[in-house]
Amino acid sequence: DSGVTQTPKHLITATGQRVTLRCSPRSEDLSVYWYQQSLDQGLQFLIHYYNGEKRAKGNILERFSAQQFPDLHSELNLSSLELGDSALYFCASSALPGTDTQYFGPGTRLTVL
Amino acid sequence: GNSVTQMEGPVTLSEEAFLTINCTYTATGYPSLFWYVQYPGEGLQLLLKATKADDKGSNKGFEATYRKETTSFHLEKGSVQVSDSAVYFCALKSTGSSYKLIFGSGTRLLVRP
Numbered sequence: 001d002s003g004v005t006q007t008p009k010h011l012i013t014a015t016g017q018r019v020t021l022r023c024s025p026r027s028e029d030l031s032v033y034w035y036q037q038s039l040d041q042g043l044q045f046l047i048h049y050y051n052g053e054k055r056a057k058g059n060i061l062e063r064f065s066a067q068q069f070p071d072l073h074s075e076l077n078l079s080s081l082e083l084g085d086s087a088l089y090f091c092a093s094s095a096l097p098g099t100d101t102q103y104f105g106p107g108t109r110l111t112v113l
Numbered sequence: 114g115n116s117v118t119q120m121e122g123p124v125t126l127s128e129e130a131f132l133t134i135n136c137t138y139t140a141t142g143y144p145s146l147f148w149y150v151q152y153p154g155e156g157l158q159l160l161l162k163a164t165k166a167d168d169k170g171s172n173k174g175f176e177a178t179y180r181k182e183t184t185s186f187h188l189e190k191g192s193v194q195v196s197d198s199a200v201y202f203c204a205l206k207s208t209g210s211s212y213k214l215i216f217g218s219g220t221r222l223l224v225r226p
Contacts, residue, residue, distance in 0.1 A: 042216060043216040092157075101147075
């Protein structure tokens with residue numbers, strides 16, 4: 001158990017809908033990262049937050065957004081969902097942005113029908 | 114840009130066989146290197162890491178040495194077990210401001226009794 005929690009574990013929804021994925025980092029960690037794992041793209045970095053502020057963006061679509069709250073949990077919002085958004089979404093955390101090790105949560109499997 | 118290349122799987126071995134999974138990278142500067150493992154239905158777990166040239170990371174019988182001259186970080190284990198069956202990901206941590214992890218495509222290992 002990494003100490004990073006993600007909810008829900010599974011999510012099934014329809015095209016055009018909007019969903020919110022939640023991540024709670026390890027208690028001592030200030031940085032949260034979101035990654036997407038899909039069959040065609042592999043594991044790709046989406047976005048990084050540190051202590052409530054966005055630090056970096058990766059291959060994140062404009063339909064997707066994220067935020068990190070004062071209690072350091074983070075939410076990833078996916079809107080106008082398309083079939084191709086079906087994937088595993090992972091959250092990871094680390095103590096400081098430059099800290100080497102990122103600890104991953106169990107992921108949320110999103111299925112868009 | 115930074116990238117990681119892994120040998121394609123699946124790799125099928127008999128129990129107690131020797132394992133090598135090749136990983137090479139392209140990066141500017143001196144990235145940290147990682148191996149993560151994903152067991153069926155689970156998230157990513159850090160297996161081992163190395164932060165500078167000639168460092169050897171090791172854990173649970175797995176080893177990998179950071180070879181700057183060949184830009185490689187091959188994963189090895191002397192005697193695999195059925196329980197090692199999983200997908201293995203090689204990754205590097207960007208030296209840029211995003212601190213994102215860049216992953217290889219993953220190598221599936223299947224160990225037969």
